[in-house]
Amino acid sequence: MGAFTDLLGGFADALTPVNLLFALLGVLLGTAVGVLPGIGPAMTVALLLPVTYTLEPTAAFIMFAGIYYGGMYGGSTTSILLNTPGESSSIMTALEGNKMAKAGRGAAALATAALGSFVAGTIATLLLALVAPTVVDLVIGITPADYFALAVLAFVAVATVLGSSPLRGLASLGVGLYLGLVGTDVLTGQERFTLGIPQLADGIDVVVVAVALFAVGESLHVASRLRRGPVQVMAASGPWFTRRDLRRSVGPWLRGTALGFPLGALPAGGAEIPTFLSYATERRLTKHPEEFGRGAIEGVAGPEAANNAAAAGVLVPLLTLGLPTSATAAIILVAFQGYGIQPGPTLLSTESTLVWTLIASLLIGNLMLLVLNLPLARVWVQLLRVPRPYLYAGILLFASLGCYAVNADPLDLVLLLVIGLLGFAMRRYGWPVAPAVIGLILGPVAETNLRRALAISSGDLGVLVDTWFSRIVLGLALLALVLPIALRAVRGRRATPEELQAGEGLRHSERGHRETVGAPPGEGDER
Amino acid sequence: MSSGSPDPDVSTRDATGSHAAATGRHPAAPRTGVSRGELAMVVLLGALGLYLLLDAANIAIPGSSNTIGPRFFPYLVGAVVLATALALGFRVLRGDRGPSDDSEDIDPDAPTSWGAVGIIAVAFLGHALLINVVGWPLAVTLMFALVAWALGARGVVRPLLAGGVLSVVVWIVFVKALGVALPGGVLLELATSWF
Structure with a gap:
């Protein structure tokens, strides 16, 4: 096993x-900003990009990876x-997690989330180690035209799948692509869209x-509609994780991982769809359907595992293709470029x-x-009380x-x-922000x-x-562009998370994955 | 809020964006018809598309290049942006609305507080102009206090004190320990010159 010995070598360097x-430092910062x-x-x-220019790459990426996982x-x-x-990737956790906390089972909900994140994160990271060399073997002979096609797929998928409106996603992508064009053209040295401003x-x-x-x-968006008054934080109370909770959580953890990793690894990455699918799956498979909507532990365990597995999955295209499919991955790509490292098929051999x-x-x-989250959950909760x-x-x-x-x-x-x-206006009118960041960087x-291909x-x-x-x-990209719109026209609007909680959305998710891919979780609908 | 409505998730969610228009359960929120803000966004997007297409023609092409030059991709982006603006404009004119983004701290039922947004924007602009005059810690302390006031912090001393302490601590950590270039202002730079 080449990957196994390589990983052991990695441990020797990491320890x-x-x-x-x-x-x-990374996981502490990550957990803090994830909680806030x-x-x-x-x-x-x-924010840390400029600070780390003085840091050596290994230390910087270890910290970034800790922030990435810690945020989850x-x-x-x-x-x-x-x-x-809250954030779209944790909205499915909130559905049952809130209810559990309200019913005095907050401690158990936090425990299943932390343990599920650990199980999923570990399995998915091992899968990343296993899959990455294989993917590299597959794409090692990739041509510039192939790479352009991959970028187009990432653009279209991120724009149409994230957020609730494909057209607004495309609009956001366009803004990002424009911002990326401003400056001097690297190949010919010509200024583009600089308006004559030297700094641009x-x-x-x-x-x-x-x-x-x-x-x-x-x-600015929060300032425009701030929830006034004291912050209400529910207590992480109740009996801790029991053996029964464990028995009910293991299945959802594993299924959440199985959904999260591959879907996170697709160019249409991100954690929203796997968490959505995981919730729907657990709701269908549960032996306690009466508890869903009142605080079912499966509904916390599954999505939370899917969330973390997807985070590891996103690293597959980033490390093997240099293709970021989430906003954080895009920023990490910039950090690589800052060090003069171009992630891609050769990364595993040149920067092994x-x-x-x-x-x-x-x-x-x-x-x-x-270790930080199980016993210290109550400490992190204090961060939630910071006056807004x-x-x-x-x-x-x-x-x-x-x-x-x-x-x-x-x-x-x-x-x-x-x-x-501009970001304020985008949030206010439902333009997702992530496509703009990915457009700017990719x-x-x-x-x-x-x-290069055309040359x-x-x-x-x-x-x-x-x-x-x-x-x-390119065919997949076309599908990702047309399918959400076509599905919406044929089937009407998609299920919202609340309808899913009430069981109304199940009919949709049983019809297969593409349906929900075209119908991301989140808010609102489009007729 | 955890008290009050028996099913808070549903009630808050229904009050946002077009969902409310679809279900009509919140007649208090006038959320139907064409939104002027949405239309403004579309017009801006369309203007961006036109600008990209028109200004791309002004990009100089070096004589030596025999394949596609620096204009091709801008034309492509401009066309996509313009097409998106047209399609989105069509939808918006038919009454389509994007759901406003959710956040833990947003009250979807609250009226928009343009005052707070305005004060924060002005405070931020002011601190940007002040940094090279009075140093980052002082400029950012004033910005911090103004933002906190705009968001409802009480008193005069506490916001200023919180901002002052935070900015000085952050300045010392980043400038003295991490070597980031930030003007500290005359006083602070004198006081910490022995570091």
Whole structure:
């Protein structure tokens, strides 16, 4: 087993005091930002990008990976103990988790979430170690045209699958692609869309856009409709995880992992669809249907496992293809580029030590997270009580810090505010933010590959569908574009999470996966 | 909120966005018809598409390039953006509304507080202009306090004190320990010059 010995080597490198310290720092930061509303792992990694230019790559990526996994753990605490809808990937956990906390079973809900996250995270990370070399073997001969096709699939899938409206997803993607075009063309040195402003000739910094869309946009959006009054946090009370709880949780954990990893690894990645499917599956398979809607432990265990397994799955296309399919993965890709490393099929051979140390420290970080979250859940809960005026003022303070640190130019802060106002408007009118970030980061990569492909073929567009690989991938992209719209026209609107909880959505999910892929969880409907 | 309505998830969710329009259970929220804000977003998107298409023609093409140059991809993006704007505009004119994004701290029933948004935007702009004059800690403390006030923090001393302590601690950690370049202002730089 080549992967196994490589992984052992990774452990040897990861178990140095310095690397362990960065893993611990990462999971602590990740859990904290996961628990806090209004700030998430994508923004945290973005804010830390300039700081880590002085860090060596291994330590930086260990910390980023810890933040990424930690954010998933922390998010479950928030969704279980705050009785308000939160991030889309933890919304399915909230459905039953809230009810459990209200019924005085909060401690058991937190325990099944933490244990499920650990089980799923460990299995999925091992699967990542196992699958990554195989995927690399499959795609090692990939041509620029194939890569362009993959980027198109990622664009379309992220735009139409995330959020509730495919057209608004495409609009957001377009904004991101435009922001990625601003600056100097790398191949010819020509300025594009710089409006004659010298600072824009270097392009708009990813940190500025990501922090603006996530931190500033979110703060302004919350400010416009802040829930006034004291924050109500439910108690993590009740009997701890019992043997009966364990028996009822194991199945959902494993099924959630089985759904989360492959769906996270697809270019249409993200954690929303697997959590949605996991909830629907558990609701159908449960022996206690009467408990669903009143706090069924299966409804917490399954989605929470799916959530973490998907997080590991997202790393497969990122590490093997250089293809980010979630906002956090996109920011991590920028960190790779900052070090002059281009993730792709060659990454596993050229940076093999880095990759295997990273995977080993993901497993270590996962164990740290379990230790941090099981006994210390009550400590993290205290973070939920931070008065909201100070929380959002603090988020803006860190946004200012991270953004100014890039170039020490106040103009960046003005740009931050302008793009932040755009992020506010996007949130207000239901444009998902993630496609913009992915468009910004993957757009230039897609363009470079497109032009490389067309340079090889001397301008003949036929090269784009020359290989079976690109034909299949472009076909899938077309399907991802047309299917959600067609399904909506044929079947009407999709089930909302609440209808699913009440059992009305089951009829839909029984018809197969594509249905729910075209009908993401989340909010509202389109007629 | 955990008290009150027996099924809070459902009630809060129904009050957001188009779902309310679909079910009509919240007649208090006038959420039907064409939204001016949505329309403005579409117009802006359409303008962006046109700008991309028109300005792409101004990108200089170096004489040596014999294959597609720096204009091709911008044209592609511009076309996609314009097509999306047209399709979305069609939907919006037919009354389609995007559901507003959810967050733990958002009260979907609350009226929009443009005042808070305005104060925060102005405070942020002000601090951006002040940084190189009075240093980051002082500028960001003022911004912090204004934002906290706009969001309902009580008193004068506490927001200023919280912002002051946080900014100085953060400045010391990032500048002295991590080597990030941030102007500290005359006083703070003098006080910490022995580091």
